[in-house]
Amino acid sequence: MRLLDSRDHLGELPRVGPRFIDALESSGLAGRGGAGFPAGVKWRAVAQRSRGDAVILVNGAEGEPRSKKDRVLMCARPHLILDGAFIAARVLRAGRIVLYIGERHTAARDSMLRALGERPEPERGLVSLAAAPARYVAGAEAAAVHMVNEGLATPTNTPPYPFERGVDGAPTLVQNVETLAHAALLARTGSIPGTMLLTLAGAAARPGVVEVDEGTTIGEAIQRAGGVAETPRAVLLGGYFGSWVEPERAWKLQLDHRSLRDQDLGLGCGVIGLLPARGCPVCETAGIMRYLATESSAQCGPCFFGLRALADACTRIAEGGADPDALRRLHRWSADVRGRGACKHPDGAVIFLSSALTVFAREFAEHASHLARRIA
Numbered sequence: 001m002r003l004l005d006s007r008d009h010l011g012e013l014p015r016v017g018p019r020f021i022d023a024l025e026s027s028g029l030a031g032r033g034g035a036g037f038p039a040g041v042k043w044r045a046v047a048q049r050s051r052g053d054a055v056i057l058v059n060g061a062e063g064e065p066r067s068k069k070d071r072v073l074m075c076a077r078p079h080l081i082l083d084g085a086f087i088a089a090r091v092l093r094a095g096r097i098v099l100y101i102g103e104r105h106t107a108a109r110d111s112m113l114r115a116l117g118e119r120p121e122p123e124r125g126l127v128s129l130a131a132a133p134a135r136y137v138a139g140a141e142a143a144a145v146h147m148v149n150e151g152l153a154t155p156t157n158t159p160p161y162p163f164e165r166g167v168d169g170a171p172t173l174v175q176n177v178e179t180l181a182h183a184a185l186l187a188r189t190g191s192i193p194g195t196m197l198l199t200l201a202g203a204a205a206r207p208g209v210v211e212v213d214e215g216t217t218i219g220e221a222i223q224r225a226g227g228v229a230e231t232p233r234a235v236l237l238g239g240y241f242g243s244w245v246e247p248e249r250a251w252k253l254q255l256d257h258r259s260l261r262d263q264d265l266g267l268g269c270g271v272i273g274l275l276p277a278r279g280c281p282v283c284e285t286a287g288i289m290r291y292l293a294t295e296s297s298a299q300c301g302p303c304f305f306g307l308r309a310l311a312d313a314c315t316r317i318a319e320g321g322a323d324p325d326a327l328r329r330l331h332r333w334s335a336d337v338r339g340r341g342a343c344k345h346p347d348g349a350v351i352f353l354s355s356a357l358t359v360f361a362r363e364f365a366e367h368a369s370h371l372a373r374r375i376a
């Protein structure tokens, strides 16, 4: 049973108790918001701390610019997501559920609210809504908690973590909407669907959201979704915190979190971006670095100034106006920025940039030495 094929509303919640966490752990369900963290481990951590006061924070911020899968799911299967949240509330003895939905994702929000209106009063009474600002870092779990608590979506990555002290100081499960939908199907059917939602972007023949079986290769996934509009020059796997991969390699990669991690790659929130054959990878990389630099929450110097410096250097190289030392500086500054922020934002940006400097080493060198002309 797939998420997008399942019946949305069954009318009553499956009866599950604390032992559901064992099933969740054995299912191996990995989070779909970006980090791929095992859902069962998170649920157990919150369950151990809950005194009937836990909070479920349903993450529908979807701040990744090229991702659409969370919005598609919120529009198509809102009850399945709510089921996941109510099951989590029951299992973790939570007294509150917060739907944290991107402020610009109005169709998704309306769909979730419509579905909520169809639920019985005792369920409805648990739920409140919070708008996630349209910023890249606003979907990070600590930012989501801060937004609900203080009205400012500032990220951090330091203790206490949300599972210890989150919304209103209570143990909080922050879970992506897709992860909750998988958990709901596990409760309904006894097994997870073994699928994942992907957003195909760029030179795909039919860009958009597809659901594929885990273990499918990227080549098969793209083929089944209609193929490519033109031969891609490179594949951006995992969105803006992801990595550029050469198409020949990307096509053979299996879509499963573990095998990708073994190869130092990640699926992030499931974005697969195909750079068109005529696209300039250096310009594209510079554009994404500029975006990530402007999305820094400006709390940490190395992130705020470092990402700016990296983005400026990339832009100069892309425009053919860099000095001969520019490439060496890019490498050095990347190392300086990594691990120096209060959250993972600079690390994600640097992972992305390092992949560009490796996969497009020749193109960067050509741009840096004024040999290339920018292709519009």
Ligand SMILES: Cc1cc2nc3c(=O)[nH]c(=O)nc-3n(C[C@H](O)[C@H](O)[C@H](O)COP(=O)(O)O)c2cc1C
Pocket (backbone or CB within 6 Å): 030, 031, 032, 033, 034, 035, 036, 037, 039, 059, 060, 061, 062, 063, 064, 136, 137, 138, 139, 140, 141, 142, 174, 175, 176, 177, 179, 180, 343, 344, 345
């Ligand atoms: C900068 C940044 C942005 C993030 N944005 C989102 C987001 O928009 N939606 C989301 O579900 N998770 C996002 N995450 C991941 C969350 O921090 C968190 O890991 C996730 O919501 C947990 O749910 P999951 O385990 O079901 O994936 C982001 C993380 C970072 C570091």
Ligand code: SF4
Pocket (backbone or CB within 6 Å): 137, 154, 155, 156, 295, 296, 297, 298, 299, 300, 301, 303, 304, 340, 341, 342, 343, 344, 345, 346
């Ligand atoms: S590392 Fe960057 S995004 Fe993260 S808290 Fe510091 S300034 Fe904000």
